Amino acid sequence: MEAVSEVGKTYTVEDYILAKVKFEVPVDALYPIFVDREIEAKTPMMDSDRAKVRLAYADLLKWMILGPSKVNNTSDTDNGWTHSSGGYQLSSDDIKDLKNEANAIYKELEPSSVFGRKTTFKMNSGGIKHSNMDLVGNPLPHIIR
Known part of the structure; x- marks a missing residue:
């Protein structure tokens, strides 16, 4: 297997984030994240700000969690030729794992972005x-027994 440095292709931030996600994600979902994080998609990974790239990865995980838990796949057939792509289903355990991974990055680099915490409050009654x-x-009469 060739090392990354031996491959002729430039390994970009976009390539890195798509390779880290274990599900097929539309590339169009990355561009708003890159704009928000001020990252150029075609920047070589070695020249990029690691913290920003990790936060963009956490943002993509958040995008997946907040989206539908099931995405259908598509398939085409023509004269014996078949092609299918896409589709995934996130179980509650998958969502929990993705949320934990994203929150770990947020806690380290951007604590204000941690999401999914349940808030509770306590009410005491007298x-x-x-x-x-x-x-x-008007004064109310009280019956004394």
């Missing part, structure tokens, strides 16, 4: 207290 006045302001 019980029900009887009222001494009605809505108009």
